[in-house]
Amino acid sequence: MSESSAAPAGAAPASAPELSAEDAKLVTLARGARARVGAIEGAAVRDQDGRTYAAASVSLPSLTITALQLAVASAAAAGATRLEAAAVVTEASTLDGAGHAAVRDISADAPIHVAAPDGTILGTVQE
Template structure:
């Protein structure tokens, strides 16, 4: 994480804390164009399934955000193609998505 900006490091901390607090498979955090942050965890209910990134995007859209500067997602897997597509729908192409394990150790950066 040493090559991350201080603002992106904050997203890692938020995603890690949200995942740990909820015990979810994934935690995510998103920073919008105004610098506001949104953190979310995977939702797995019998009648509702939403990815952690999907939760963050939905919160940002519901708050009136016009785009995203960066996203962090922590869990065992890289972000799903559906999450990257939703991010492009919301914020356009070119948003960095930092992916890492549950502890917050980043393993890759994708561009939406």
């Protein structure tokens, strides 16, 4: 998440919920994607068929994309038509607007879990 991206209204995570095993797996995948390349953030999504897609943020001279945008793009490119859930691991305390919008492009109601780098759940965005 870049600091310049504003979180949309209501995108501050609600209190930390108890995660299902499947959603906890998304946090683990997001942490791994982030750590593998030393990225600012990592993200993972699960589609309607239970397939998961993990990604790290990318910052190149000609391309900047958040981890959540890239995870959603990977799912869409693989034919996903709906997301069941998403997770972002970041040092920020809010969800970035671009990642939030990418998830909502495919799923209006998928929970987006926001976690700290150590995996602690900071909260969940439901809107």
